[in-house]
Amino acid sequence: MRLKPDPLRILVVDDHPIVRLGIRQMISTEPDLEICGEAESVEAALQLAGALKPDLALVDLSLAEGTALALIRELSERAPGVEVLVLSMHDETLYAERVLRAGARGYIMKQTAIDGLVGAIHQVASGGVYVSPRMTQSVLERLRDAATGPRGLLSNLTDRELEVFDLIGHGKSTAAIARELGVSVKTVETYRANIKTKLKLKSASDLLRLATSFTEGL
Numbered sequence: 723m724r725l726k727p728d729p730l731r732i733l734v735v736d737d738h739p740i741v742r743l744g745i746r747q748m749i750s751t752e753p754d755l756e757i758c759g760e761a762e763s764v765e766a767a768l769q770l771a772g773a774l775k776p777d778l779a780l781v782d783l784s785l786a787e788g789t790a791l792a793l794i795r796e797l798s799e800r801a802p803g804v805e806v807l808v809l810s811m812h813d814e815t816l817y818a819e820r821v822l823r824a825g826a827r828g829y830i831m832k833q834t835a836i837d838g839l840v841g842a843i844h845q846v847a848s849g850g851v852y853v854s855p856r857m858t859q860s861v862l863e864r865l866r867d868a869a870t871g872p873r874g875l876l877s878n879l880t881d882r883e884l885e886v887f888d889l890i891g892h893g894k895s896t897a898a899i900a901r902e903l904g905v906s907v908k909t910v911e912t913y914r915a916n917i918k919t920k921l922k923l924k925s926a927s928d929l930l931r932l933a934t935s936f937t938e939g940l
Contacts, residue, residue, distance in 0.1 A: 724887050727754070729753065729754050729755055729756040729773075730754060730755050730756070730777045730778060730843070730847050731756055731757075731777045731778070732756065732757050732758065732768055732775045732776060732777070732778050732779070732780055733757075733758060733760070733761065733767065733771060733774060733776035733777070733778070733779045733780070733804070733839060734746070734757055734759070734760045734779075734780050734873070735762070735767040735779055735780065735781040735785070735790075735793065736762065736778065736781075736782040736785075736809075737762040737763065737782065737784075737785050738762075738777065740764075741771070741832075742760050743916045744841075745757070745761075745780065745809075747820065748836075748839060748840070749840075750812060755840070755843065756819045757774050758774050758907065759776065759867055761786060762785070762787075762790050763787035763788055764787060764788025764789070764790075764792060764796070765787070765788065765835075766801055767779065767793055767797075768769075768783070768793070768797070768801075769798055770802065771797060771801040771804055772801060775801075775803070775804075776804055776845055777803075777805065777847060778804065778805045778806070778807060778843060778846060779797060779805070779806050780807050780809055780811060780843070780851065781793060781794065781806055781807070781808050781809070781826070782809055783808055783809075783810035783811075783817060784811075784812070784823070785811070785813050786841070790808065790810075790821070791798070791820065791821065791824050792807075794806050794821060794824040794825050794826050797824060797825070798824075798825035800910045801920075801933040805827045805846050805847060806820070806821075806825065806826040806827060806828075806846075806911060807826065807827060807829075807830065807842055807843060807846045807852065808826050808829045808830070809819045809826040809830055809831075809832060809835060809839070810829065810830075810831060810832065811832045811833070812831075812833065812842060813831075814831055814853065814854060814856075814857050815857065818828065818853050818857050819823070819928075820854075822925075822927040822928065822931055823924065823925050824845070825927065825929055826829070826844040826851065827850075827927070827930075828842050828845065828846040828851055828852030829852070829853050829857070830842045830852060830853075830854070830861070831854070832875075834882065839867065844902075844921070848891055849893030849895075849938045850934050851930050851931040851935075853925070853931065861935050872892035875920060875921045875922065876921070876936075878919060878920045878921075879920060879921075881912065883913055883916055883917050885903070885922070886899055886903070886910060886913040886917065887917055887933050887936075888933070889903075890914070890929060890930060890933040890934075890937075891935075891936055893934070893935050896910050896911060896914065900914050913928065914926070918928060
């Protein structure tokens, strides 16, 4: 008899008890998700992340003590196995790219969380990046506007670079891409660097988000 996989363990970081309660109630209806801890400050979140080893941290952008951007950066360094999804009331057009650049894997506004939070959690947990279709389209339009030719900046990629770009969009890690293509990890890292340069992207998070968006046909 095959055992069910362990549920995804989530650390909730929000300084409003009523918000944490609402999230807890929402998650309680999902058999493959569980809340393993709650924190209301950056320091408490870092301590719990180290002690509890959650799979994902659901972080509010506005915290009473410390900033969410600082927390995201600290988690990336001190708990690299913890994915971060930001849940915020702030306009995504102002903050989504900032938190992704800091190391988060998704941004969802509280206004849409009732219908979209569980899906966003699953997308981030499975290796993808989550932003709203509106935000994704905004990024793609800026990229295409800066390009020449109908295919935009993607037309500047070599065949192998485009292949790597597609694999990144399917959530493949650098090591997995290297195995699939039969090349070294260092070679894939070179491809990734070239792709970022050609697409005028600043970070690995930007590359992952854009690749995921094109793979999904957004």
